[in-house]
Every structure is written in structure tokens, then in C-alpha cells.
Amino acid sequence: MSTSNSSFFTPAYPPPQWTHTPQQVEELAKKAGEDLIKLNDHIVSLENPTIENVVFPVINYENESYLRENMITFYENVSANKELRDASSEALRKMLEVAIEQNSRVDVYRVYKRLYESAKEDEMDPETYRWLEKTYISYKRNGLDLPEDKREEVKRLKVEVSNLCNDFHKNMNEEKGFIVYTAEDLEGVPQDNLDQFEKVEGGYKMTFKYPDVLPVIKYAKKQEIRKKSYIANENKLMANSEILLKVAKLRFKIAKLLGYDTYSDYVLEDRLAKTKSTVMDFLTDLRDKLTPLGKDELERLKEFKNNELKSRNLPPQDVYYAWDHSYYSNLLLEKEYQVDHQKISKYFPLDNTIKQMFSFYETIFDIKLHQIENPDPKTLWHPDAKLLAVYQNITHGSPKNQFMGWLYIDLHPREGKYTHAANFPLGGGYQLSDGGRMTPVTALVCNFTKPTKTKPSLLQHSEVTTFFHELGHGIHNILSQTKYSRFHGTAVPRDFVETPSQMLEFWTWSKNELKKLTAHYETGEPISDDLIDLLIKSKHVNTGLLNLRQLQLGLFDMALHTVDNEKDLETLDLAKLWNGYRESISLLQTDGIKTHGYSTFGHLAGGYESGYYGYLYSQVFANDIYYTLFKKDPMSVESGLKYRDSVLRPGDSRDIMIGLKEVLGREPNSDAFLQEMLGSN
Known part of the structure; x- marks a missing residue:
């Protein structure tokens, strides 16, 4: 991971400024709704709608609003300010309500239907035709061929579902439950984990954040403590x-x-x-x-x-x-x-592990991840967050050292923060009218153990795999190069979106690569071959x-x-x-x-x-790609660039199967998937 950008071009677009107030979030959400309504009103007012005066203005609107709207709804997941989180949640609610309303307009649908039925695929740019076709199908799937009363009912139900789902996630982010345990209760839980717990009257406060509750269920010797923790965690959000x-x-009613x-x-x-x-x-x-x-x-x-x-x-x-x-x-x-995950975690101090992890991605995809030292605080939503500039074509290809986008990482739990691990595509890349490119912005949000005064954050091997997975999503978003933001990066079908990340998880089970990720947090020594062999041997246990x-x-x-x-x-x-x-x-x-x-x-x-089901379904493709392209040589740059250009770069701008056939040289099959699932390799 580079810490100096002297050899790189200055990014064409600065990172976002995370300076919104709750009031500004509210105002921007209101304006986003008004702008969408105004755009659709203009479309239906046209006497002679064409690709030029309908499709391209809407595409421009989508491109330009992508980052702006995702920023104000992202605060709900990462801000330390509850008032801002609440405003963000409400902004999402209001924008979704407007979007559902506007996507239910028959007058707008008729414009797209007319354009689609008169369009000639062989005379249009493929990505533009795909945009028009998907837009038409999307409106049609909203029931706009139905009678008015049914259309209105579908719209009403969709708004209700949207609001309920928003409440569901808000409840998850704001959950504050805990159990107080004594030191005796927590016999067997490693001291490193206990040091993370807040000490309160009566003992240790175990919250239901991952770094607290999972070690208790995993290590507590007393079955009644594990039972109490497991049940409370399952029932924490009744x-x-x-x-x-x-x-x-409601979904049943919508479908009917x-x-x-x-x-x-x-x-x-x-x-x-x-x-x-x-x-x-x-x-x-x-x-x-x-x-x-x-x-x-x-x-x-x-x-x-x-x-x-x-x-x-x-x-x-x-x-x-x-x-x-x-x-x-x-x-x-x-x-x-003889696989002691606590012992193994000592070889995965977070900062070094991530640095080495980045170096793998840099080699395979011919990129450079440059962390911005002492960034302007305005470019971060929280001091825990880190900002990286990503460049492409460092040793292969042209233009050299091409800036590809901004990558954020935010790795430790805090109150009100998103509780799992995920990649958030904040801004999609797209082609500008002058031939240049607007570069993407994406964020990895995780919940790994915090460092202490005496020890760095030490990752379990499963957490190493988790971060490798989420970084796969992030790099998919950064390296994608589509004309339109709608098709950028991970905007692929849900039952394929996990494929790139699942494929990259194999690197955390490959001996040579795994060893390079390690350095004991005290001595700097890599993990021994014997310990790695035992860990890899355990991959298919249970x-x-x-x-x-x-x-x-x-x-x-x-x-x-x-x-x-x-x-x-x-x-x-x-x-x-x-x-x-x-x-x-x-x-x-x-x-x-x-x-x-x-x-x-x-x-x-x-x-x-x-x-x-997509998590399992997409593994069919992930395993097939790894076995075909990378199993013999996981660090093959030739395979990495082939995969980058055929699978990551197109996003959803073309049928996914085209890229799969390009990298595999055939139709995908499930041989590698079943081999892995049944633990027979």
C-alpha cells in the first residue's frame, strides 16, 4: 500500500466532503424529490419524445445524483451523531416514497414504452439500448399496465414496505442491548476479548456487537453462559x-x-x-x-x-x-x-494484514492503493475512517497510473454504526460528455476488534476472509468502467453480485498467499508452515x-x-x-x-x-473462475487482468454470461462448486 503519491497523477475529482448537518440532509432529500418530479414532468410535456431529449437527460440526472443522494442516506450507517443518523434515515424514507410515486406514473411509462417499441437495437449504442430496455421493463414490472385502482394499491403497498424495511434496519443499527457477566461467568473467554468489554458494576458489559457476543458464544466454558448469550442475541430485536x-x-399482496x-x-x-x-x-x-x-x-x-x-x-x-x-x-x-484461532490471530494484526492484503490486489489487478495521510477531516465522516486513492495500470497498460476512484474503510464498532460487514457503493463511475470519466466512491464498513493501549487489533482468520470478501466488492466498484452509473460495478444481478468477492476468498486459504499476510504482532515473524498447513487442512472441517x-x-x-x-x-x-x-x-x-x-x-x-440463495448460487461461478484461472497460480497477473477486464470492468452493462464465457472459455459448470461444498479437494 503506497503512502506517497509523488509518482501518481493528482486525482481529477477530490474526495467527498462529509460536512452535512441534519437540516442540510433534510433539505437535500427534499430537493432530490423535487428534482425527480420536475424531470418527469418535463418528459411528459414533450410533444416529440426522443432518445436525445428523454433518455440522455435522465441518464445525466442519474449519474449526477448518485453520489449526492447516497451520501445523505449513508450517514444512517456510520455517523456518531444520532441526530444526523435520524435525519439520514428520514431522508431515505422520503426519497424512497418519492421514487415509488414517480416510478408509478403511467404518463412517464407511456413515454418509455413508445421509445422502446420504436427503438432499433442494431442502430443504438448497446449500453444505451440496455438502459432503455431495463427502464421500460422496470416500469412495466411496477404494474403500469394495470387499471388505475390496482396501480394505486401497488404504489401504496410499496411505500409501506419501504418504510417498514427502513424501520427494520434502523432498529438494527440503534440496538443497545447487553448482559453483565462476572469474570467467573466468562471463564474461557480470552483476555484480549475481555479487555474490549466495558467494565461496569457487577463485572463486564457484553453488548451484542460482534466483537463482544461472538467470543462469548465461542469460548465461554460454561454452557449456561453460552446458552444465555446465544438466545439473547437471537432475540435482541423482537x-x-x-x-x-x-x-x-404486503409483498404477497403486491405480487398478486x-x-x-x-x-x-x-x-x-x-x-x-x-x-x-x-x-x-x-x-x-x-x-x-x-x-x-x-x-x-x-x-x-x-x-x-x-x-x-x-x-x-x-x-x-x-x-x-x-x-x-x-x-x-x-x-x-x-x-x-491443533488449530488455535487465538494463537493464529496474533499473526494477523489488522494494519499489517490489510497492508499485505492490499498488495495482493495491487499485483493481481495492476493497481495501487494509496492511503491519504492526514486527510482533511472534512473528507471523513468519522476519525476511525480512512481514505485511499486507487490507481490502475501501474506496470501494465495505458494510461499509466490512471486514477480510478476513492476507497473508504471504516473498521471498528461504535454506537449507532452498521453492525455487520458490507461494502457501500456511494458514487458510481460514468462517462462524461467530453469523453472523460467521473470516478467512483465506495466504502467498506466492518466491525473488527478495536486496538488497545498494549495490543493492536488482532484479526481472527475468519475476519481476514471477511475483509478480503468486502474488499472484493470495493475493488469491483472501483475498477468498473461503464458509460452509465446505473450499470456500474456491483449493480449486477443479486445472484451474481457475490461472485467476485467469493472468488477472492480463496486467497485466504492458499498457503503462499496466506503466509505473506502474516506477521506476529510482537516479533514480526510470519506464521510457521506447520501452523498454516494445519489451518488449511481444517478448511473443510464441519x-x-x-x-x-x-x-x-x-x-x-x-x-x-x-x-x-x-x-x-x-x-x-x-x-x-x-x-x-x-x-x-x-x-x-x-x-x-x-x-x-x-x-x-x-x-x-x-x-x-x-x-x-444467491450466496450459494454465485459460488458456483466463483469456484469455477478460481479453479480455472487462479488455482495453479493465485498471483497470475495475466489471469487477474483477464478477469478484471471481462468480469469487473463491464459491471452490468452487458449480460453477465458474456464475461463468464470469456474468462472460462466455456459455459460455467458446478464441478468446482460441488468439490468445495463436499470438502473433497
Whole structure:
């Protein structure tokens, strides 16, 4: 990672200024709505609508508003100022309401319909034709061919769903629950983790932020403490249970009004999978293949658990519980595979690991990630955030040292911040009228352990993989080069969007690359070959249960959105469905206690509804690409540039399968996927 930009061109566009007040956020949201209404009013007033006076002005509006609007709604996820977060959340609510209203205008739809039906694909620029076609289809899918009363009902229901989903995520970000434990309660939890906890009267305050609750469930020796923590974490957002049920019922009504049997039919029509039968066949076939493996793993873990209980003079148990799994999986790795994740984490101090991680991306994609030292505070939303300029064509290609965009990273938890790990594409790149390019802005938001006065933040290997994954999304956004912002970067189908990031996760399991990521935080020594070999050997330990958990989530999502009649919808019991699927699919029990983990399943209120299967579906492509291009030589620049140019650069400006066939030299297949899923490589 470069710290000097003397050899690089000055970026054409400065980084954004994060100086908004709550009042400014409110005003900008109001203006965004007014501008959209004004633009559509102008379109329908034209006597002779054409590509030139309709499509291009709307494209320009989309391009120019992308960053401006995403900035004011992003504060909800990262600002330390609650008033600003609230204003941001309200801004998102209002802008979505206006967008739904405007996307339901029949007069605007008729303009696009007329343009689309008269357009000649072979006489148009391919990306412009794709924009027009997708715009027309989008309006049509909003039900604008329906009678007025049904159109109005669809619009009303969509606004209600949008508001409920906004509430769902706001509840997640603002959650402040905790449990106070004594030092005795937390026996087994590493001191490094305990040092992160706030000390209060009575002991340690364990919040439900990842760096607090996960180590307790993973390391606490006392089963009752793990149980208490697991159940409380699953049930920390009960208000969201009712919200999700309302959302499911409203989506069902929307689908029926639009002429679909189920909401899944509506959603999947626009995805690579196309139909719910394709998705369900994929998931159920995978379940059939993984269940025997998962059951074998479960029996082994149950035996291991009882041997451990016996060694502590505790009575045996017939059941392997959900709150046992992290603890005994980790203990199994330590005892039988000599994989001590706490020991391994000492080789992954955050700053050095990220520096080395960046160097991989720099080599493979011929880029440079230059961290801005002492940036203007106005260019950051919080002092924890860091700003990097990304350049391309350092040693290969032309123009040399081409500025590609701004990358933010914000890595530690704080009150009110987004609670998981994600990439936020803040500003899409696009082609300017003078032939130049507006460069993108993207942000990685994670929740890794904070450094202390005596130790840096030390990453678990799983967290290294998580950051590698999210950086994959970020680099996808930075390196994409489309004409229009609508198609930029990760704006690809939901069941493909995870592919680039999942493919890059393989680097965290490749021996030579993994070793280069490491440096002991005290000595600077890389991890030993023996320890790396043991870690890599453990990759497929309990992989059946791991993937059955993903299937549980994917099948729960599909069950929620494939209800096809009113009676079943009215009797839908989310808790019963969730707990039943956990027991029957992921094979983990909770002693008859109902948990409500779906109330923290943010994907279902954030664009992955009837789409969570995509995490598994996209791995088919990810594994195929890695095995074909990179398995023999993970640091191949030739393969990296080929992949960059065929898969990352086009974004969604053309059919995804074109790029896949270019890099694979054939149609994709599932051979590598099944090899990985079944742990046979």
C-alpha cells in the first residue's frame, strides 16, 4: 500500500466532503424529490419524445445524483451523531416514497414504452439500448399496465414496505442491548476479548456487537453462559419480528396485484436463476448432498462434546445444541487439528494484514492503493475512517497510473454504526460528455476488534476472509468502467453480485498467499508452515454443517416469499418456521426454546428478499473462475487482468454470461462448486 503519491497523477475529482448537518440532509432529500418530479414532468410535456431529449437527460440526472443522494442516506450507517443518523434515515424514507410515486406514473411509462417499441437495437449504442430496455421493463414490472385502482394499491403497498424495511434496519443499527457477566461467568473467554468489554458494576458489559457476543458464544466454558448469550442475541430485536411478518404479507399482496403467483416469481424474473423452481431445485439438491455429511459431522461433534464434558466431571448430554456449535467446533480444531484461532490471530494484526492484503490486489489487478495521510477531516465522516486513492495500470497498460476512484474503510464498532460487514457503493463511475470519466466512491464498513493501549487489533482468520470478501466488492466498484452509473460495478444481478468477492476468498486459504499476510504482532515473524498447513487442512472441517446453515437461511427466505395463497399467509408463524428449519436443515437444537433470529436477518429487508440463495448460487461461478484461472497460480497477473477486464470492468452493462464465457472459455459448470461444498479437494 503506497503512502506517497509523488509518482501518481493528482486525482481529477477530490474526495467527498462529509460536512452535512441534519437540516442540510433534510433539505437535500427534499430537493432530490423535487428534482425527480420536475424531470418527469418535463418528459411528459414533450410533444416529440426522443432518445436525445428523454433518455440522455435522465441518464445525466442519474449519474449526477448518485453520489449526492447516497451520501445523505449513508450517514444512517456510520455517523456518531444520532441526530444526523435520524435525519439520514428520514431522508431515505422520503426519497424512497418519492421514487415509488414517480416510478408509478403511467404518463412517464407511456413515454418509455413508445421509445422502446420504436427503438432499433442494431442502430443504438448497446449500453444505451440496455438502459432503455431495463427502464421500460422496470416500469412495466411496477404494474403500469394495470387499471388505475390496482396501480394505486401497488404504489401504496410499496411505500409501506419501504418504510417498514427502513424501520427494520434502523432498529438494527440503534440496538443497545447487553448482559453483565462476572469474570467467573466468562471463564474461557480470552483476555484480549475481555479487555474490549466495558467494565461496569457487577463485572463486564457484553453488548451484542460482534466483537463482544461472538467470543462469548465461542469460548465461554460454561454452557449456561453460552446458552444465555446465544438466545439473547437471537432475540435482541423482537420488534423486527412483527415488522418482517407485515412485510411478507404486503409483498404477497403486491405480487398478486402484479399477476404473479408468489413474490419469488416476481423477484426472480429479473435474476439469473429466473424461476423459483430453478432456485428450489438448486437448494434442495444441495441439501440432499450435504445432509448426510452434516449428520456425520454432528455425531462426531456430539461424541467430542461428551468426551469434553467427561473430562470436566460433568454428566453427558444426548443433544448437541445451537449454543454448543461455535464452542465445540473451535475446541475440535484446537484439540484434533491443533488449530488455535487465538494463537493464529496474533499473526494477523489488522494494519499489517490489510497492508499485505492490499498488495495482493495491487499485483493481481495492476493497481495501487494509496492511503491519504492526514486527510482533511472534512473528507471523513468519522476519525476511525480512512481514505485511499486507487490507481490502475501501474506496470501494465495505458494510461499509466490512471486514477480510478476513492476507497473508504471504516473498521471498528461504535454506537449507532452498521453492525455487520458490507461494502457501500456511494458514487458510481460514468462517462462524461467530453469523453472523460467521473470516478467512483465506495466504502467498506466492518466491525473488527478495536486496538488497545498494549495490543493492536488482532484479526481472527475468519475476519481476514471477511475483509478480503468486502474488499472484493470495493475493488469491483472501483475498477468498473461503464458509460452509465446505473450499470456500474456491483449493480449486477443479486445472484451474481457475490461472485467476485467469493472468488477472492480463496486467497485466504492458499498457503503462499496466506503466509505473506502474516506477521506476529510482537516479533514480526510470519506464521510457521506447520501452523498454516494445519489451518488449511481444517478448511473443510464441519463444512457440511456450515453450508447447511446457509441452506437454512436460503430456504427460510424462499419459504417466506413462495406462499401462494391468503390462508397460508394468515397462518404463517415465522418463529415456528425459523426454529423448524434450524432443527431440520442446520440440524441444531435449542432445547425447545423458540428463538427469533430472523428478526436480525437484515438481508430480508435490504434487497435480498427471495435472493439469499444467491450466496450459494454465485459460488458456483466463483469456484469455477478460481479453479480455472487462479488455482495453479493465485498471483497470475495475466489471469487477474483477464478477469478484471471481462468480469469487473463491464459491471452490468452487458449480460453477465458474456464475461463468464470469456474468462472460462466455456459455459460455467458446478464441478468446482460441488468439490468445495463436499470438502473433497
